[in-house]
């Protein structure tokens with residue numbers, strides 16, 4: 243689709259500007275969506291995001307930890323970790339997302355620091371070895387072209403003995419074509435990291451909203467599970483847990499998934515066919 247003159251071009255070198263414009267456009271709609279549930283966070287001081295609640299059985303005790311949420315978006319997972327007792331900083335590329343995150347923190351009386359930066363610039367902004375915990379939530383890594391550079395950044399941000407906690411969409415899910423009427427799961431996109439981005443220009447978003455979305459161009463990349471794990475090991479982290487899940491927190495294959503009481507979506511037909519997300523934990527050597 244042709245881009246409108248006020249949008250960034252689809253030049254891959256410009257991927258940050260392209261993606262920032264897309265996320266800035268979506269941030270107010272996401273903050274107003276019942277799926278992100280700002281109202282529930284404000285009404286109930288114990289409320290946690292579905293993403294963080296899903297991983298409660300796996301999360302370490304985060305009380306008192308200096309935590310960094312990379313690609314924090316509008317801050318619902320960041321606030322949830324704050325509510326579990328971590329001293330949180332959130333980092334994101336999108337100023338409009340951070341505006342919503344700060345608004346939610348203020349409305350809930352939560353002391354959370356938010357920083358505008360590219361992930362790859364996080365060490366310059368926040369310093370080396372400044373965190374006990376780096377957290378990254380669903381739908382983050384696909385916006386980064388180089389998983390090895392991401393892993394080195396995480397390692398540099400963590401103090402010796404510090405931990406990474408990652409919940410992500412599974413690269414096998416990202417490789418699938420949109421839902422088909424025959425229910426078959428068809429591999430259409432790369433599983434492995436590629437030099438060139440996937441360029442999409444699609445309306446809509448992954449949460450319910452009535453608000454108009456006008457900036458739809460994006461650049462993204464897949465990263466195979468082995469590539470991600472190897473990148474972390476090469477950066478000096480040791481894998482301590484890896485669990486693949488048959489569910490995700492949004493309807494990734496539209497029309498083929500059912501939502502469970504935990505807010506997670508699972509394939510209606512034979513969910514054992516494909517891993518939809520994973521939780522990975524790693525520790526930096528002491």
Ligand SMILES: C[S@@+](CC[C@H](N)C(=O)[O-])C[C@H]1O[C@@H](n2cnc3c(N)ncnc32)[C@H](O)[C@@H]1O
Nearest residue numbers: 265313315334335336339360361379380381385
């Ligand atoms: C799908 S959202 C993150 C989702 C998050 N788990 C949530 O639901 O709140 C992706 C976020 O990554 C951010 N992002 C994309 N590329 C980035 C980059 N290079 N550096 C920092 N943040 C980036 C976007 O601005 C957006 O807020």
